Amino acid sequence: MITFIYWTDFSGSDIDLFFSVCHPYLTPQIVNKQMKYKNKEAALSYLLGRLLLWYGTIDLLGSSSPLTLCFTNHEKPYFKEGPFFNISHSGNYVACAINSKYNIGMDLEIIKPICYTDFQDYFTIPEWDYIVDSASPTQTFYKLWTRKEAVIKADGKGLGIPLNSFSTLEDTLYFNSQHFLFEELDFSSEYMGHLVVMSESDFSSNSTEHISHFIPLEELLIKLKTFPFLLSDLN
Known part of the structure; x- marks a missing residue:
């Protein structure tokens, strides 16, 4: 079973410009949570994690229906009707892993x-x-x-x-x-x-393996303008 990993590197990016371009396409819940971060890099890492998750689910499942993001009692996010996933970030790197079975x-x-x-x-x-x-x-x-x-x-x-x-x-x-x-x-x-x-x-x-896909920020923005945002009911 394959785990797909979508990742990006925001080093050298204009963070304020990125926010201004993508905010009109995001759900209010995501924008509000992202704006609670006092550090711009932390706010961007959170936002990119959500965008990579959205990008990956569209890539693997298509864009036919929204996925509802829920949280366990320990605050671990999960989909009721979708694949397993996990997000991590450090430095200028942000990555999202998605697995449909495990x-x-x-x-x-x-x-x-x-x-x-x-x-x-x-x-x-x-x-x-x-x-x-x-x-x-x-x-x-x-x-x-x-x-x-x-x-x-x-x-x-x-x-x-x-x-x-x-x-x-x-x-x-x-x-x-x-x-x-x-x-x-x-x-x-x-x-x-x-x-x-x-x-x-x-x-x-x-047997398990993972396949990594590097997604430039420009590609995230292009897809964001092309498809409706599908991760609904965020809190």
Whole structure:
């Protein structure tokens, strides 16, 4: 089963111009939520995540009917009648993953200097040994960290799950009666990202892969002017 990932890079973009061009085509709910962000980059990342989700659902499902976006008790968004999806952003990159069969989680992080020792309590002992003994502890930290974030995003309970309660050293994980399969994302050497596919059954008889599509901001705007906005009932 294929996960489709739509992503973009807004570095060098005129954020104010982008907002002014696309706002007339958006639902009021999306505009209102986007405008609550005090930081322009954060506001743009939120908006691009929604636009990539909209773009991806049109690309995969067509434009015949709107999809209603709902939220779980833990504030995880989902479609009642549509595919599974997950959105992540970091730095100038924003990505949206869509899978029609499996629940998924994704985390993307820009790799920057970090005092990774401050995060020791979030890892199991074998994981921490693996990080500090590696040739590049910072790189390895981001590898395991994005795996952990992807797991809790797929599960949907967020930080209600202690990050040190499961290990991400293997490419598969069985946790909380669910099977997880990790796939590393390869957008740029400056970023680390992981996708996780979640299922009640193991993946031994099911092959999974992901296909990435880079969508320039100009293409998002062109499609936005061509198709009606289909993600309704946002809050």
